[in-house]
Each structure stands twice: as C-alpha cells, then as structure tokens.
Amino acid sequence: GQQLNQSPQSMFIQEGEDVSMNCTSSSIFNTWLWYKQEPGEGPVLLIALYKAGELTSNGRLTAQFGITRKDSFLNISASIPSDVGIYFCAGLNSNSGYALNFGKGTSLLVTP
Amino acid sequence: KAGVTQTPRYLIKTRGQQVTLSCSPISGHRSVSWYQQTPGQGLQFLFEYFSETQRNKGNFPGRFSGRQFSNSRSEMNVSTLELGDSALYLCASSLGQGQGETQYFGPGTRLLVL
Numbered sequence: 001g002q003q004l005n006q007s008p009q010s011m012f013i014q015e016g017e018d019v020s021m022n023c024t025s026s027s028i029f030n031t032w033l034w035y036k037q038e039p040g041e042g043p044v045l046l047i048a049l050y051k052a053g054e055l056t057s058n059g060r061l062t063a064q065f066g067i068t069r070k071d072s073f074l075n076i077s078a079s080i081p082s083d084v085g086i087y088f089c090a091g092l093n094s095n096s097g098y099a100l101n102f103g104k105g106t107s108l109l110v111t112p
Numbered sequence: 113k114a115g116v117t118q119t120p121r122y123l124i125k126t127r128g129q130q131v132t133l134s135c136s137p138i139s140g141h142r143s144v145s146w147y148q149q150t151p152g153q154g155l156q157f158l159f160e161y162f163s164e165t166q167r168n169k170g171n172f173p174g175r176f177s178g179r180q181f182s183n184s185r186s187e188m189n190v191s192t193l194e195l196g197d198s199a200l201y202l203c204a205s206s207l208g209q210g211q212g213e214t215q216y217f218g219p220g221t222r223l224l225v226l
Contacts, residue, residue, distance in 0.1 A: 003154065031213055042116075042202050042217035043155075088155065094213050097168040098143060098206070099157035 002027060006089050006103025014111050019076040021106040023089030028069040031092040033100070034061075038085045046087075047074070079110045114139065116205050116218035124224045130191040133221045135203035137184050143167075143208025144186035145215060146178060149200040158201075161186055162208045190223075198225045 005024045013019060023032075031050055035043035047058050049065035049072060056063055063074045072089055086107050090100040117136045125131050137144050145168075146158040157170040161180035178188040184205075190197055200222050204215035 033214065035217070040219075040222075042118075042219045045214065045216060048214045090155075090215075092213055092215075094210050098145060098160045098162075098208060098213060098215075099168050099170060100145070100147070100155075100204070100215060101157075102155040104154045 002101050004089055004091060004101055004103040006106060008106055009104070010107040010109070012109045012111070013079055015080055017079055019079055019083075019108060020073060021087060021089075022071060022073040023091070023103045024071045025091050025101070026070070027091075027093065027101075029091035029093050029101075030069070031094065032063070032065050032072040033090040033092070034063050034072070034074045035088045035090065036085045037088060037105070043088055076108075079108075081110050081112055083110050084108060116203060116216055118201075118203055118218040118221050120221060121219065122222050122224075124226065125193050126226050127193055127195060129193050130189065131193060131223060132187055132189045133201055133203075133223075135186045135188075135205075135218060137186070137203075137205030138216055141205040141207055141216075142184050143206045144180055144184065145204045145206070146186070146188050147202045147204065148172075149202060149220070150198075155202070158188065160208075167208075193225045195225050198223060 034046045037043040047063040054065040086105040089103040143162045145160040160168040180186045200220045206215045
C-alpha cells in the first residue's frame with residue numbers, strides 16, 4: 001500500500017482553539033476514515049466517509065471527503081484537553097482490496 | 113456489542129523464537145485485517161482474511177503468516193523473530209463486503225523482541 005501525506009505532523013494549541021488537519025493521496029479511494037489513537041491503545045474510529053464531497057460531523061469533529069477522491073480533512077472545533085492524541089487518516093479502495101492506507105499521523109497537544 | 117479483542121496484550125520474546133497472536137472480531141464481522149505499527153514506518157498492512165481465506169497480503173516476508181477460523185477469530189504467527197519485529201500489532205475487524213467498509217481496531221499486542 002501507499003503512505004498518505006498527512007499534515008501537519010504535530011500541533012500544539014490552547015484549549016478552545018479550532019484545529020484542522022488534512023490528508024492527500026496519489027490514488028483515489030472510495031472510503032476515508034479518521035481515527036484517534038492514545039498511548040498504549042488501538043486506533044478508535046472517529047468518522048467514516050463514503051462519498052466524494054460528503055461532509056460528516058461527530059460532535060465537535062467535522063470531516064470531508066474531497067471531490068477528487070484523493071484527499072480528506074478533519075476539523076476539531078473548540079478543542080479541549082482530552083482531544084490530546086494522535087490522529088490518523090486512512091484511505092481504502094474496496095475495489096482493489098481491503099487494506100487501509102494510513103497517513104503518518106498528526107500529534108495534537110492541547111494546553112488548558 | 114463487544115469490541116475487537118486481542119490477546120496477549122504484551123509479549124517479550126528473544127530473537128529466533130516464534131510468536132502467535134490472537135484476535136477476536138466484533139460479532140458478525142467476517143473480515144479480520146492485521147497491521148504492524150512502528151515509530152519509523154507507521155501503520156503497515158500485513159494481511160486480511162475473510163471467511164477463512166486470505167484475500168489480501170501486504171509486503172512482509174514469509175515469516176509473517178496468519179489464519180482465520182470458522183468463527184472468524186484470527187491468529188497471526190511470526191517465526192524466527194528479529195529485533196525489527198518489535199512493534200504494536202493491531203487487528204481490525206469489518207464486515208468485509210464492499211463499499212461502506214469500516215474497520216474497527218482492537219487494543220493491540222505489543223511485542224518486544226530482545
């Protein structure tokens with residue numbers, strides 16, 4: 001599989017700020033997934049996107065499936081300390097297999 | 113519904129040994145995928161099983177193998193362990209039936225090879 005380009009690599013923000021991260025690929029996907037991972041744990045699914053142009057929210061999180069099918073972004077509004085963790089994007093094209101292709105992650109630190 | 117479970121959670125082995133890791137998927141899920149996570153390489157796909165058949169395989173040496181049982185539980189095996197095999201091994205389960213695919217991860221097995 002390919003490694004996706006995820007940016008930024010890390011973010012250090014104050015509580016209450018909004019956060020934006022994105023992911024790009026050289027291949028098209030029919031599914032984009034966003035996960036959060038905390039130390040010692042497996043990735044936890046935050047948002048799943050299945051259609052180009054789709055915009056989906058989960059509480060303070062909003063993600064979009066890019067219309068080119070090669071990119072996606074995740075926004076977190078009004079960040080809180082428990083948002084700390086590593087956020088991963090993952091793309092999948094189920095027409096060519098079920099392997100998720102991951103970005104390298106965005107490490108988020110939130111200060112009170 | 114219970115989530116994905118993995119056993120053991122932690123494992124210490126020495127070079128040359130072999131190891132078997134176990135994964136129980138979410139009830140009703142027939143696909144189990146395995147990933148290796150390391151600080152340098154990130155999350156990399158090992159293989160995926162669906163209905164006891166390996167459907168996809170990543171770019172790992174033959175020392176890495178797996179299988180799936182009729183109840184969808186899966187095991188992966190690593191033979192002749194090397195220091196570089198130290199990693200977090202994650203399994204993910206899904207329905208495995210085309211578009212709309214969503215993979216849910218277990219807590220992982222952390223393997224340390226000495």
